[in-house]
Amino acid sequence: MRLPSSKQPARWAALVNRVSGVLLSLFLPVHFWAMGQALEGAARLDAFLAWTQQPAVHAAEVGLVVLLAAHFTGGLRLLALEALDWSAIGPWHKDLIAVAAGASLGVGLLFALNVF
Amino acid sequence: MNGAHPPVDGAGAAMDEARACLSRTRMQARLWLAQRLSAAVLALCVLVHLGTIIYAVRQGLSAEEILGRTRGNLTGFGFYLMFVAAVSIHAPIGLRAVFSEWFSWRGKSLDWALLAFALVLAVAGTRAAWGVFR
Numbered sequence: 001m002r003l004p005s006s007k008q009p010a011r012w013a014a015l016v017n018r019v020s021g022v023l024l025s026l027f028l029p030v031h032f033w034a035m036g037q038a039l040e041g042a043a044r045l046d047a048f049l050a051w052t053q054q055p056a057v058h059a060a061e062v063g064l065v066v067l068l069a070a071h072f073t074g075g076l077r078l079l080a081l082e083a084l085d086w087s088a089i090g091p092w093h094k095d096l097i098a099v100a101a102g103a104s105l106g107v108g109l110l111f112a113l114n115v116f
Numbered sequence: 117m118n119g120a121h122p123p124v125d126g127a128g129a130a131m132d133e134a135r136a137c138l139s140r141t142r143m144q145a146r147l148w149l150a151q152r153l154s155a156a157v158l159a160l161c162v163l164v165h166l167g168t169i170i171y172a173v174r175q176g177l178s179a180e181e182i183l184g185r186t187r188g189n190l191t192g193f194g195f196y197l198m199f200v201a202a203v204s205i206h207a208p209i210g211l212r213a214v215f216s217e218w219f220s221w222r223g224k225s226l227d228w229a230l231l232a233f234a235l236v237l238a239v240a241g242t243r244a245a246w247g248v249f250r
Contacts, residue, residue, distance in 0.1 A: 018214050025207040028237055035244035042179035049177050065166070072162045075155050082152070107166060115173045 013097045017074040020067040027064060058115050066108035073100035147209050154206035161199040186248040193249040200241030208234040 004011035038045045051057070077096050081089060089096070175181065186192050208230040215221040 018210075021207070021210045022214055025211055025233075028203065028207065029240055032237070032240035032244040036240065036247045038179070038183065038247035039243065039250075042183060045179040045182070049179065052177070065169070068162060069166065072159065072166070076159060079152065079155060079159070107170075111170050111173070114170055 009094055009097045013074055013077065013100070016070055016101075017078070020071040020074070023067055024064075024071055055116075058112075061115060062108055062112045065111040066104055069104040069107035070100070073103050076100070147212070150205050151209045154202040154209075157198065157202040158206055161195070161202060164195070165199070183248060187250070189249065193245055196245040196249075197242065200238060200245060204234050204238040204241065207237060 004015065034048060037048045052061075077100050080096070081093075172181065172185075211233070212226060212230050215226055
């Protein structure tokens, strides 16, 4: 796989969408397992939540939130591209990518400010 | 018809191949539609989920706080079941495209592996939603 050049934002956006999708898919079973701890009682869930209070875990959580936000905004951009006329959206395409990237990082920052 | 025009050698095999190709195209179209419909549902679910987690972590997470919000909350349970159903459809179809493109993994082995992954997500996700609801 060849990385896109800096002048190919649409290819970067597609790559980010795919990589974030794969990483989120790998995380999902772990997330479901973690929330499933509640089945074994509140004490078990609390023990797991105590483990998550480490700074490294919080940093990983920030990364996951950025990935989720990036896949969300990138996905909305793709849905818009497919649903709308290219003549209407084409001139704004690079702006949409920039807004999606900025919004994803903004959501990550908001989460980081709340979790640390 | 066959009496008037005897079959050309290989015509049967060509027809079978054409039917298989049509069937694959139909499957691709169905998967594309399922991917887009599940994406539309997920867009709403992810927006609510992101808002909830950013709000929830403000005071630090505890079992009491999480379960106080989710236990007996039928709306929340229904929401998370919808979330799990949509992601169990969306993620395997997305992985199917990525695996075929990046690793040239195609065919029945990929389809079975991703069906198994979809089932793992559906079962584990439903278990998690039930765990915080009951």
